[in-house]
Structure formats: C-alpha cells, structure tokens
Amino acid sequence: MNIASHTRLAFTATTHSPEDTMRLGQRIGSLLEPGDVIALFGSLGSGKTTLVKGIGLGLGMKDSREVRSASFLIIAEYKARIPIYHFDAYRLDGPEDMYNLGCDELFWGDGVSIVEWADRVEGSLPEEYLEVSLSIESPNSRRVEVSSHGKRYERIVRGLEGKGP
Ligand SMILES: Nc1ncnc2c1ncn2[C@@H]1O[C@H](COP(=O)(O)OP(=O)(O)OP(=O)(O)O)[C@@H](O)[C@H]1O
Ligand SMILES: [Mg+2]
Numbered sequence: 634m635n636i637a638s639h640t641r642l643a644f645t646a647t648t649h650s651p652e653d654t655m656r657l658g659q660r661i662g663s664l665l666e667p668g669d670v671i672a673l674f675g676s677l678g679s680g681k682t683t684l685v686k687g688i689g690l691g692l693g694m695k696d697s698r699e700v701r702s703a704s705f706l707i708i709a710e711y712k713a714r715i716p717i718y719h720f721d722a723y724r725l726d727g728p729e730d731m732y733n734l735g736c737d738e739l740f741w742g743d744g745v746s747i748v749e750w751a752d753r754v755e756g757s758l759p760e761e762y763l764e765v766s767l768s769i770e771s772p773n774s775r776r777v778e779v780s781s782h783g784k785r786y787e788r789i790v791r792g793l794e795g796k797g798p
Contacts, residue, residue, distance in 0.1 A: 642790040643780040647770060654680045654767075654775055655687035655697070661765070661779065662691020664792040667715050667743040669785075672751035672758055675767030680775045681749045684765065685719055688747060692717060708734060716744035723749065728756035761785045 648654040661671075665688070673681040686697035693714035694700075700711065702721065711717040718739045725731060731754040739746050740759050751758060761783025768776045781787045 641780050641782065642787050643778055644790045644793040645776065645778045646793075648680070648775050648777060649773060651680070651683045654683045654777070655690065657777060658684040658687020658689075659691035660687075660793060661763075661789065662688035664789045665692060665715065665745050667745070668741070669745050669789075670740050670759055670762040671745070671747045671765060672755075672762050673747065673749045673765050673767070674752050676769065679767040679769050680777075681767060684767065684777070685747055685749070688745075689713060689717060692745065708739075710744075713745075718744050718746045720746065720748040721750065722753040725750075725754055728754050730754065731757035763789055 646657055648657055661684075665671075671688070673684065675681050682700065682702050686700045689697050689700050689711055694711055694717070700709075700719065707721055707724065709719045711719065720731070720734075720736065722731065736746070736757055748754065748758070751764075763786040764778075764780045764782055766778045766780075770776050779790055779793060781790050
C-alpha cells in the first residue's frame with residue numbers, strides 16, 4: 634500500500650470577511666463524519682479559529698461563541714451532531730506533547746478532531762487527514778486551500794467543488 638501514490642485532491646477559495654470564512658467552515662462541517670481529523674495550517678491571525686467556529690455550526694453546534702482560541706486549554710470539547718475535539722498546538726513543543734494529551738485515542742474515536750497549528754505537531758497526525766491551509770492575502774481576505782491526505786477525505790474536497798464559499 635502506498636498512500637503517497639494517491640492523487641491529492643484540492644479545493645481553493647478566497648474568503649473576503651470572517652463571515653465568509655465561517656460559511657466555508659460550515660460547508661466543511663456539514664460534510665464531516667465520525668472519526669474525521671482536520672489539520673489546520675496558517676500563520677497568526679490567518680483565520681483558523683474563525684474556520685473552526687463555522688465547522689462547529691456545520692456540525693450542528695448551537696452557539697459558535699463557545700469556540701475560542703484554545704491556546705490555554707489546548708483541548709476543548711464541544712457538543713454537536715458529532716462531538717468536536719478542538720486542539721490548539723500553539724504552545725506545544727512537538728508530537729510527544731500531543732501523544733501525552735491522548736490525541737491518539739481522540740483521533741481514532743468517534744468524534745471529529747480539529748488541530749490548530751498542526752505544523753507544530755505534524756508527526757502526531759494520522760496517515761490520513763484533511764489539510765486546511767490558510768494564508769493572509771490582504772487585511773480582510775484569506776486564501777483557503779482544502780486538500781485530502783488519503784482517499785477517506787476525497788469526498789469532502791469533492792463536496793466543496795463547484796460552489797463558492
Ligand atoms: N476573510 C477572513 N477570514 C477570517 N478572518 C478574517 C478575515 N478577514 C479578517 N479576519 C480577521 O482575522 C482574525 C482571524 O483570527 P482567528 O483567531 O480566526 O485566526 P487564527 O488563525 O485562529 O489565529 P491564531 O494564530 O491566533 O490562533 C480575526 O480578527 C478576523 O476578524
Ligand atoms: Mg486560533
């Protein structure tokens with residue numbers, strides 16, 4: 634089996650406001666299934682937490698204000714159609730810190746796991762995950778690229794194709 638031989642499918646959009654980014658998150662959230670893992674990449678203020686708020690709404694969270702920068706908590710759990718585990722790896726020093734937090738159990742469980750600052754703990758991610766990379770294009774616009782690592786996540790990229798954010 635050679636995972637790297639899979640074609641990586643990608644969907645790219647530019648969002649022009651935080652609300653736009655939330656709407657894109659909401660569309661991603663509506664496509665998620667138990668056990669999905671989403672890795673968020675992007676610099677300070679690129680919109681990672683804003684996107685998680687949208688994902689939460691897409692997964693049926695009642696109030697997205699519950700989602701905040703989880704830097705101090707490191708893991709926050711939200712109730713939704715599927716439980717959401719929101720990691721913020723900003724303060725972590727590497728994959729060992731993630732393992733010590735019990736990430737494996739959560740990644741392989743029936744919730745949806747979302748990791749902010751995934752580049753800081755990349756070695757702890759499962760072989761297959763959905764990558765979302767955000768970058769700042771201008772003060773109010775963000776480039777968002779969603780790509781599949783592994784076949785499991787192709788359905789989400791396909792689900793996003795053909796429609797705007
Ligand atoms: N198109 C946009 N999408 C998302 N956020 C935007 C956009 N335009 C402006 N913003 C602003 O950028 C900031 C994004 O902050 P957010 O907390 O979501 O980013 P983050 O990547 O989680 O940051 P951190 O690295 O601190 O965790 C907010 O103040 C938001 O209002
Ligand atoms: Mg954040």
